[in-house]
Amino acid sequence: MKKPKQVLISILAVLFLFPLMGTFAQQAANSGSIEVITTFVYPGGTVISTQPQKINSRGDIVGVFIDSTGVQRGFVRFSNGTFSAPIVDPNDTVGFTQGRGINDSGTVCGDYATSDGNDHGFFLSGGTFTEYDVPGALSTDVFGINDAADFAGDFSDDDVTLQAYVNVGGTITSFSVPGAPATLAYQINNSKQLVVGYYIDSSGILHGYYRDANGALHFPIDPSGSVQTILFGDNNRNWVVGRYADASGITHGLFFVPPNNFFTFDYPGSTFTSLNGISSQGNICGRYVDASGIAHGFIARVRGTPPTKAAGPEMKARRGVIPAR
Secondary structure, rough: OOOOOHHHHHHHHHOOOOOOOOOOOOOOOOEEEEEEEEOOOOOOOOOOEOOOOOOOOOOEEEEEEEEEEOOOEEEEEEEOOEEOOOOOOOOOOOOOEEEEEEEOOOOEEEEEOOOOOOEEEEEEOOOOEEOOOOOOOOOOOEEOOOOOOOOOEEEOOOOOOEEEEEEEEEEEEEEEOOOOOOOEEEEEOOOOOOEEEEEEEOOOOEEEEEEEOEEEEEEOOOOOOOEEEEEEEEOOOOOEEEEEEEOOOOEEEEEEEEOEEEEEEOEEEEEEEEEEOOOOOOOEEEEEEEEEEEEEEEEEEEEOOOOOOOOOOOEEEOOOOOOOO
């Protein structure tokens, strides 16, 4: 029997897997644009989904690929276009290892699953895995890491509620959007001024949020017309990327500038675009799904500053600190 978190992940996969077809770049207004540089898939005839997650300043991309049997593995696409061997945590017992974040030193973070249905975090550096769990937690994910090796993710101590956390210099700070059964933190930038992620409200709707340098949570972050919003990545310019779904079932890539400005990016001809990571240089990694259901990765870049539109006011809240143990 699946535990609540696994059911949640399955539901999210269904919510955001819409078929599409695409060609190359989208041009925005003269003041700025997001332009696709190239597309890619993890090599191998059985790969049905390539899902880039984060990109570092060197242009290395970490991600997840899924084969035809449903097995998930991490990977790195290096800046020269070559790929690492599949990343498999040695404690993965169920075919589920995900590469989630990468910093400029090449340290990869991610998560893996075990037969008890729980996730656990890991770091991979120089070919060596280091396991990580929030102290006392049953389940831990590590979604993003900055160049100082501060990192962000989520954890559960009851297999029911997910709380977000950041680990800065060894101090763990946990936080949740009030009333939300799940809050997930996906990235912390080098300045530590901005943490981004999403939460699920009591009605099961996904909304973006960000946490500022003072520890205040800003939410909900939803562009106009959104019925589901996720924020995945940020950079040192406080540019944020993610995606949102509209009522017609189309999922759009999202470029967001706090506090409330949005720019929509759609891979040409597609009904599903996801922007997942952004480097300090403005390079973006993301994915789309073609007409046959295959998910492709792509690399794009920001030219200038894309024209954004303001949304409505958002709410704010704060939570406290759990000392490292």
